[in-house]
């Protein structure tokens with residue numbers, strides 16, 4: 001394989017990454033060419049490791065390196081609360097606020113007819129199953145406040161109530177409608193705290 005061919009292969013792969021245009025791909029490729037072999041090896045290993053080690057938590061679909069994620073395994077968490085989010089990165093955003101100590105449920109996206117994503121493509125069935133067998137007193141919907149997020153938030157509403165009728169959340173209504181804004185961590189933290197005053 002010629003040097004040009006090798007370089008082009010790297011440029012092609014880098015160019016596929018989100019937010020990396022042709023110029024950035026070139027800058028990174030030349031940087032790696034000049035970096036020592038050890039540095040390049042560490043990067044390659046980190047990429048392989050994250051692909052091999054990180055998968056989805058069997059309970060909440062957050063990122064995990066074991067069967068359950070570190071939050072689900074943490075005995076200090078309040079297991080009577082579930083915060084429903086779209087993506088694992090939303091879990092990280094809420095965790096950074098330090099304002100929430102319950103569990104999560106990651107839907108794996110939001111309802112978006114344009115992208116052919118309906119409720120059956122998301123982990124809504126698994127959420128309802130959790131409401132059926134875990135002792136949940138409060139469901140906090142924290143999908144983004146855009147059209148897709150709102151649609152996703154309102155979709156399982158009747159199901160939460162059905163879950164309530166099966167004996168979950170007796171006496172306490174799930175705190176819906178208090179969706180944190182994703183402006184910044186402070187706003188998000190305040191939104192999470194505000195929902196406690198309902």
Ligand SMILES: [Zn+2]
Nearest residue numbers: 057060069072
């Ligand atoms: Zn989990």
